[in-house]
Amino acid sequence: MYSGNYEEYGNTFAYNVLGETTYSTCEPRNIQHFLANQFKDFAIAPAKNGPFFPLLGDGIFVIDGHGWEYSRALLRPQFARNQITQLENMEEHFQVFKDCIPDGTAAAAELQELFFELTVDSATHFLFGESCDTLGHRRDILQGKVKQEIPSGAAFAKAFNETQSHMFTRFFLKGLHSWHNPKQFQEAVKICKDFTERYVSDVVELAKSGKLNETTKSGKYVFLQAIAKDTQDPIILRDATMNLLLAGRDTTGSLLGWLFYLLVRYPDVQAKLRRAIVADFGAEYDPSRITFESLKNCKYLRWVLDETLRLYPTVPINMRTAIRDTTLPLGGGPDGKSPVFIPKGSHIEYSVYAMHRRADIYGDDANWFRPERWESRPKTDAFGWEYLPFNGGPRICLGQQFALTEAGYTVVRMFQEYKRFESEEMDPFIKCFSTLTTCVGGKGVLVRCYKE
Ligand code: HEM
Incomplete structure (x- = not known):
C-alpha cells in the first residue's frame, strides 16, 4: 500500500480520483521542496481540516498560516528539556506496566497493546497532571480487584481509538470525507471531548480565581496549566490538548511495538542491545x-x-495541498528528472515508508533491520531529507525528543526487568494495521518476557 505503486510508476507519479488530482512522491528532493524550500506554496488544512475537524478542531495538526504560527508558538516552549525529562513520571507508569506482563514461563504478553496504554497514561499525566490510568485499570482486573466496567479514563482511551479508524477513512475520502460520519464516530468524539473539557474547565477556573501560580509552585510541570497562563480560551485549550494527545500517544506506542516486534526476530540485535x-x-x-x-x-x-x-515510520504516508500554481523539482520529462508543474488545488501525497526502503539510498539490504547501518551513515544535513520519521522544515515534529526519551527509557527498563524476550508468533507475513499511524496488525506483538 505504501510502496507498491512507486515500483510500477516511478518515484513521482500522478493519479486522479473523482476529478481530484494527487501527485504521489517518495523523492527526497521533492519532499524537501514542499516541506521547506517552497513551504508557503503548500498547505495542510485542505486535506486534513475537514476529515479531522470533529476531534481536532482548529489544533496545530490541521491548520496553516497565523493560526498554526500561534499554536506552534504556544506549544513550543512546553517542549523545553526540563519539561520532557520528568523521568520519575515515566517510572511510575512503567511500574504498573510491568505488573501487567505475565512471566514468560507462564504466558506471552501482547506488548503493543500495553505500550499504547503506557503512552496514553503518560501523555495524559504530562498534559493534565493526572493520568487516565488505563494500565492501573488493567492491573486491577488481572488481580481480581474490579469487574470489567470501564472507568472514565479507560473509556476515553477506547473512544480515542475508535475515532482514529474513522478519521483514517475520512482522510482517504479527501473532499468526500463528510460521507463518512457514522454514529459510532460521533459518540466516540463526544466521549473524548467531554473527558478533555473536564480538565480544561478546572484549569480555567483556577486561572480565573488567580490560583494557577499556586498549583504550579509545587514544582510539578502540568502542560495544561502552563499554556493556561497564555490563554484561557476553552476551545483553544481543548484543541491544543486533543492534538497533543493524538501526537503523543499512538506514535510512541507504535514505535515501541515495532521495536519489540523486530527485536524478537533478530536475536543478535537483541543480544547486542542488551550488552x-x-x-x-x-x-x-x-x-x-x-x-x-x-x-x-x-x-x-x-x-x-x-x-x-x-x-x-509511524506516519508512513502524509499529504499536502498546493495553494497556488507551483512546481516540484523532479518527476517531469520522459526520465522523470525534470521539474513537474503542480496546478493549484492538487494534492501531494508523500510516502516516507517507501523512501526509507529505497535500495538506491539505503543499499540492497534496505528491507533488513540492521541498526549498524547508522554507524557508517551518520545523520548529517546532507543526508537529512532521505530519513524523515519526524518530518522536516518549519512543521518538524515538536515532540521528537519527548518521544525518543520516553521510548528509550521504556526499552532500557524492559531490559533491566527481563533477561530475554522471545516471540510467541513467527508468522513471516507482516500485517500492518493502519489508522492515522501504523502499528503491527494480526495478533499484535506477542512476546514471552522471561525474568530469569
Ligand atoms: C515516535 C514518535 C513520533 C513520531 C514518529 C512523530 C512524527 C511526527 C510527524 C511525521 C509530524 C508531521 C505531521 C505533519 O506535518 O503532517 C509530527 C508533527 C507533530 N508532532 Fe510528532 N511524532 C512523534 C511523537 C510526538 C510526541 C510524543 C509529541 C508530543 C507530545 C509530538 C508532537 C507533535 C506536534 C505538536 C506536531 C505538529 C507540528 C506542526 O505542525 O507544527 N509528536 N510528528
Whole structure:
C-alpha cells in the first residue's frame, strides 16, 4: 500500500480520483521542496481540516498560516528539556506496566497493546497532571480487584481509538470525507471531548480565581496549566490538548511495538542491545544512571530506535495541498528528472515508508533491520531529507525528543526487568494495521518476557 505503486510508476507519479488530482512522491528532493524550500506554496488544512475537524478542531495538526504560527508558538516552549525529562513520571507508569506482563514461563504478553496504554497514561499525566490510568485499570482486573466496567479514563482511551479508524477513512475520502460520519464516530468524539473539557474547565477556573501560580509552585510541570497562563480560551485549550494527545500517544506506542516486534526476530540485535544497555545503565534499575543525556549517548540504543523508525515510520504516508500554481523539482520529462508543474488545488501525497526502503539510498539490504547501518551513515544535513520519521522544515515534529526519551527509557527498563524476550508468533507475513499511524496488525506483538 505504501510502496507498491512507486515500483510500477516511478518515484513521482500522478493519479486522479473523482476529478481530484494527487501527485504521489517518495523523492527526497521533492519532499524537501514542499516541506521547506517552497513551504508557503503548500498547505495542510485542505486535506486534513475537514476529515479531522470533529476531534481536532482548529489544533496545530490541521491548520496553516497565523493560526498554526500561534499554536506552534504556544506549544513550543512546553517542549523545553526540563519539561520532557520528568523521568520519575515515566517510572511510575512503567511500574504498573510491568505488573501487567505475565512471566514468560507462564504466558506471552501482547506488548503493543500495553505500550499504547503506557503512552496514553503518560501523555495524559504530562498534559493534565493526572493520568487516565488505563494500565492501573488493567492491573486491577488481572488481580481480581474490579469487574470489567470501564472507568472514565479507560473509556476515553477506547473512544480515542475508535475515532482514529474513522478519521483514517475520512482522510482517504479527501473532499468526500463528510460521507463518512457514522454514529459510532460521533459518540466516540463526544466521549473524548467531554473527558478533555473536564480538565480544561478546572484549569480555567483556577486561572480565573488567580490560583494557577499556586498549583504550579509545587514544582510539578502540568502542560495544561502552563499554556493556561497564555490563554484561557476553552476551545483553544481543548484543541491544543486533543492534538497533543493524538501526537503523543499512538506514535510512541507504535514505535515501541515495532521495536519489540523486530527485536524478537533478530536475536543478535537483541543480544547486542542488551550488552549496550547493561554497560551504560547497569543490569538493575538505578535512576541516577538513566538520564536524558545517558539515553541520548547510548549509541546502539539510538541506532535501534532510528532503524525501527526507518523501516516502520509511524506516519508512513502524509499529504499536502498546493495553494497556488507551483512546481516540484523532479518527476517531469520522459526520465522523470525534470521539474513537474503542480496546478493549484492538487494534492501531494508523500510516502516516507517507501523512501526509507529505497535500495538506491539505503543499499540492497534496505528491507533488513540492521541498526549498524547508522554507524557508517551518520545523520548529517546532507543526508537529512532521505530519513524523515519526524518530518522536516518549519512543521518538524515538536515532540521528537519527548518521544525518543520516553521510548528509550521504556526499552532500557524492559531490559533491566527481563533477561530475554522471545516471540510467541513467527508468522513471516507482516500485517500492518493502519489508522492515522501504523502499528503491527494480526495478533499484535506477542512476546514471552522471561525474568530469569
Ligand atoms: C515516535 C514518535 C513520533 C513520531 C514518529 C512523530 C512524527 C511526527 C510527524 C511525521 C509530524 C508531521 C505531521 C505533519 O506535518 O503532517 C509530527 C508533527 C507533530 N508532532 Fe510528532 N511524532 C512523534 C511523537 C510526538 C510526541 C510524543 C509529541 C508530543 C507530545 C509530538 C508532537 C507533535 C506536534 C505538536 C506536531 C505538529 C507540528 C506542526 O505542525 O507544527 N509528536 N510528528
